[in-house]
Amino acid sequence: MRIGAHVDPTDPLEAAAARGADAVQFFLTDPQGYKSPKPREDAAALRESEVDIYIHAPYIVNVASPNNRIRIPSRKLLMAHARAAAELGAKGLIVHGGHVGKDADLAAGFDNWRKAFEYAEKDGGLPLPILIENTAGGDNACARRFDDLARLWEAVAGFGAGFCLDTCHAFAGGEDLVGIVDRVKAITGRIDLIHANDSKGGFDSGQDRHDNLGNGKIDPDLVVAAIRASGAPAVVETPGGTEGQTADIALLRERAGR
Numbered sequence: 001m002r003i004g005a006h007v008d009p010t011d012p013l014e015a016a017a018a019r020g021a022d023a024v025q026f027f028l029t030d031p032q033g034y035k036s037p038k039p040r041e042d043a044a045a046l047r048e049s050e051v052d053i054y055i056h057a058p059y060i061v062n063v064a065s066p067n068n069r070i071r072i073p074s075r076k077l078l079m080a081h082a083r084a085a086a087e088l089g090a091k092g093l094i095v096h097g098g099h100v101g102k103d104a105d106l107a108a109g110f111d112n113w114r115k116a117f118e119y120a121e122k123d124g125g126l127p128l129p130i131l132i133e134n135t136a137g138g139d140n141a142c143a144r145r146f147d148d149l150a151r152l153w154e155a156v157a158g159f160g161a162g163f164c165l166d167t168c169h170a171f172a173g174g175e176d177l178v179g180i181v182d183r184v185k186a187i188t189g190r191i192d193l194i195h196a197n198d199s200k201g202g203f204d205s206g207q208d209r210h211d212n213l214g215n216g217k218i219d220p221d222l223v224v225a226a227i228r229a230s231g232a233p234a235v236v237e238t239p240g241g242t243e244g245q246t247a248d249i250a251l252l253r254e255r256a257g258r
């Protein structure tokens, strides 16, 4: 069982050591901006490390958007991040499922996802797995409700898309955590990573507000059960810095019996 944390990008390996983490996830750029990643001085150290590396794409990436001025830069930014993440030996690039906005047709969002993968293939191919993450809210989200996720997967499965299950987003998005791994796998056939987070927001609240395990509205045993059932590595994206995340990682290891 590999457990890690979302950390500051300054020194991810030091952050991993401080938390007793087997894995780290971080941003390569400002998550709210359209800047392309720059080469990192610690690229070789990250590549050679025993710690598993995951990169999270910026939040503003929305390849599902019907708006050209969001969708086109999002595709390019996703590709730039994929290349930069592969340089670091990352196991996957996590990107939110995106949304089409109020009154828009979700079918266009799924088709835009297909086109994003086609664009990537034409542009030399993706150098690492893209892990699409379920979201808590968003106007007409592609990967909040699992019946929508099933339609998204019809569009992207053929391109080898991976899946990242966020427990906070699932709960706040209105998906029951009991038996969730089986329900996801029936759709995607795979779970590549778990984002093991508690939720400040209530069930189906649509609020993307992470909390430390046992502090929010989710029974931590359901998070542990999801990690075990999936067999996937887990990353906590929880508050409280080193102290808060170290406690979350310890709780997961303890309850999972390792």
Ligand SMILES: [Zn+2]
Residues within 6 Å of the ligand: 133, 166, 195, 237
């Ligand atoms: Zn997440």
